[in-house]
Amino acid sequence: MDASHITSELTRVLYTNDQVQARLAEIAGEIDAEYADSDLLLVGVLNGAVMVMADLSRHLTSHVQMDWMAISSYGSGTQSSGVVRILKDLNTDIEGRHVLVVEDIIDTGLTLAYLMQNLQSRKPASLEIMTMFRKPEAIKSPVDVKYVGFDLPNEFVVGYGLDYAGRYRNLTDVGTLAPHVYS
Ligand SMILES: O=P(O)(O)OC[C@H]1O[C@H](OP(=O)(O)OP(=O)(O)O)[C@H](O)[C@@H]1O
Ligand SMILES: Nc1nc2[nH]cnc2c(=O)[nH]1
Numbered sequence: 001m002d003a004s005h006i007t008s009e010l011t012r013v014l015y016t017n018d019q020v021q022a023r024l025a026e027i028a029g030e031i032d033a034e035y036a037d038s039d040l041l042l043v044g045v046l047n048g049a050v051m052v053m054a055d056l057s058r059h060l061t062s063h064v065q066m067d068w069m070a071i072s073s074y075g076s077g078t079q080s081s082g083v084v085r086i087l088k089d090l091n092t093d094i095e096g097r098h099v100l101v102v103e104d105i106i107d108t109g110l111t112l113a114y115l116m117q118n119l120q121s122r123k124p125a126s127l128e129i130m131t132m133f134r135k136p137e138a139i140k141s142p143v144d145v146k147y148v149g150f151d152l153p154n155e156f157v158v159g160y161g162l163d164y165a166g167r168y169r170n171l172t173d174v175g176t177l178a179p180h181v182y183s
Contacts, residue, residue, distance in 0.1 A: 009168070010159070010175035015150055017172040020132065020160060021055065023149045027130065028059035030147065031100065035062060038098040038126075043090065045115070046070040047169070048104035051161035052132045052149075056102060067092045071111055084114040099124040103131040104161040105152075109141025116143055132160070133174070 031040075042064050044053035057064055070088035099119065106112055112129060119127055130147035136154045138145070158164045159171035164181070 009178050009181050010171070010173065011178045013173045013175040014152065014157060015160075015174045017160070020149065020174070021059075024052070024056050024132075025059045027147050027149065028056060028061075031056075031130070032060055032062050035098060035100075040064045041092060041094060041097045041099050042066045042102050043094075043099055043119070044068045044102045045104075045111070046088065048161040048163070049102050049132075051169070052104050052130075053102050056130065065092070069115070071115060084111055086118070094119065094122050094124045096123070096125050098126045099128070100146075101127070101129045103129065105133040105135065105157075106131045106138040106141070106143070106145065107135040109138045109143050112143045112145075113141060133157070133162075 040062065042053060042057060044050065044066065046068050047070070053066065057066060067090045068088065069086065069090055072085045072087050101112070101115065101119070103112065106129075116127065116129070128146040129143065131145055132149040133152050134145065134148050134150070135152050139151075155176050156164070157174055158168035158177055159174040161169050162174065163169045164177055168177075
């Protein structure tokens with residue numbers, strides 16, 4: 001059984017897994033074309049980007065490498081703390097590499113503003129961002145995002161890697177939580 005049995009805990013499904021996969025296939029086509037002559041390194045931001053990384057990379061037809069960073073910007077609640085810390089750094093030296101950062105969601109843009117500045121200082125040949133979801137605040141952020149899956153309304157969502165207090169990441173659809181879950 002997959003995780004779809006917990007779909008009843010969502011008030012509203014915003015994107016189904018089928019919609020997510022279809023959009024990822026489109027984006028993968030763009031990435032394949034853009035990086036046809038490059039040795040691309042995908043950098044996933046733990047924990048949320050695990051699902052996007054796994055699915056996006058398998059929609060790609062070109063060879064890619066993968067590495068991971070863990071960055072903390074949120075506690076167990078639903079608001080940004082504004083505090084960004086590296087919990088796990090890359091294993092790869094990215095100097096001279098073509099790097100695509102893979103995120104599940106951009107909300108305030110605080111996490112990526114910090115991360116991009118940090119990664120840029122390591123002198124990659126190119127540095128771009130792919131995010132599955134983007135919230136309205138993020139559009140005001142100075143961080144330039146090359147590939148966006150879907151724009152979301154300004155609501156707290158879970159599923160497809162996105163958690164509430166550590167749960168719901170394995171929900172295949174993405175949606176808003178039912179009120180009884182918060183209480
Ligand atoms: O644009 P921002 O407002 O900075 O928010 C975006 C960040 O928040 C989420 O991570 P979170 O800190 O919740 O960790 P997680 O990936 O382990 O769930 C998400 O994966 C982004 O990294
Ligand atoms: N789970 C989850 N994490 C986030 N981080 C920033 N925005 C969100 C959101 O809507 N849901």
